[in-house]
Amino acid sequence: MKNKNLTYYALLFLIIVLSSCKNEGEYHSVSDRIKAEEKPYHGTLTSEELLAGRDLIKITEGEHTFLIPERKSQIKSFACIECHSKPLSQMKGTDKAKAHWDITINHANIETMDCATCHNGEDMNNLTSLTGRNIDFNLSYKLCAQCHTNQFEDWKGGAHGKKISGWTPPRASMTCVECHNPHDPGFEQRWPAQFNTQKAIERNEGLDH
């Protein structure tokens, strides 16, 4: 009799344990859930609306295909050959007004790069790679990727830079020049966007923890 009771208890216990295991948090960790439930998102939410009206170009780099903004129409002085009608060597030294006075180069040092590292004096409408091949202004990221290889990898994956789209597909990423001035790519020191005066008061009164 006692034994029978014990078995019942044991059974009951087992049932409780098993059933609670199923209901209470089906997965042991969030990575388990990700593994079990992952699937490419093709749901109803999209970034189409956010991207509507923007001029975008589709690019494929390695295994990543995504959109980037069209650039040439944003450059005020494009096309360059409207002024650069002759090779640069022939335009230098003439008594024309100094152009591009607002550009100062603060990007690596002069042993590493100068204007001609990226611009081709013979063909101002295109950028030029280290080996002298043309790079379209719309694809200027290829120029940066020649040296900044780590950043390029992260950018392709989505870890570096910013998105124009939301978290939903289609993915649209900003390119390097959207945030970095190519002639002076560093970020400035500046004041923070705000200061919390209440927190400062609490801290002064020793109420802060």
Place this chain on the structure above:
Amino acid sequence: MSENKKWYSLDLGLNKKKGSSGSCGCGKAEGGCNSHKEELSAEEFYEAAINASIGEERHKDGFEQVFDVKMDRRTAFKKLTASLLIGAGAVSTSCSLTTSGDAKEKAQIDWEEQFKGNYKLMTDDEKKKTVDRLMRSYELRTGKNISMTAENAAEDVLFGYAFNISKCQGYMDCVSACVAENNQDRNSEMQYIRIHEMKDGEGFKFDKADDNYYHEVPAEGHFYMGTQCFHCDDPPCVDVCPVQATWKEEDGLVVIDYDWCIGCRYCMAACPYDGRRFNWSKPEVPENEVNKNQHYLGNRMRKKGVMEKCTFCVQRTRKGKNPACVEACPTGARIFGNLLDPNSSIRWVLENKKVFRLKEDLGTEPKFWYFMD
């Protein structure tokens, strides 16, 4: 009105039925309610009021009330006091011949809002109704319109966040954007996000970090990192809530029903990450700064005495956008996405960068990872 509503309706004469030609809720044409023939004695009125508010629970003993409740104790408490107050107010408003239709409607809304259920248990229809009531109520009070939605979690979505410590420069643009987006109290300067300024070479020392610096940033010899609610997958804050006013949604967001929260602050104590904020006073936002695109679980206006926190901008993210902080960050230090989608940026970060979470040993499973370039 539907039969299976989870709140009580008070007929204030707005939905007039045939036969009651009167202008007040009690159906009398003249003389208001006082001349009611079947007038209740004080005792009967008391009986009826208690019956209406806690119903059958009063017939149970203490044990049953605790363990066999259809509505929990919180409801019983609230109903007993608040229903008497509101009921009295509503009845007097509805029966007075001088009050306007607006006031009656407002009383009706207040009444229905008072007795609505926990959002977590509402059907989509009930969610829509409460959202409609809240929008109408805002319009009645301020004369302005807001747009409030109640989107549910989308399928195949689990939200996650990654923060690049090497990129953050301490500009705090995210904090400003968050305050504006989420209608946080301007008086107490509530902020969901904290940016901690830490000394290089000393590691994470939150007690020595400064989260309210004001000098040019990035400051020499310092690095910056942000914290906010991490939307833990096993959130201790949810476990401790005595009234289930906070819970985890299917898409991983940990949310609060501001109308169900009793302000006990247990969750605040339980959160190991300082993720929760409490409204000690009535939150105030200048009318022209109110973000009118709202979600019931997100940035709708809160009241005094309730808990709130980062919701990963549920009002934006459930429409496919990124949270406001992600959009505002000028350095791209903030990455947001769908953890279940193997093609998402957040997944790329988790798989290709060396990521870690804060206090991982607690087993809270934050869905907020840190990484470095």
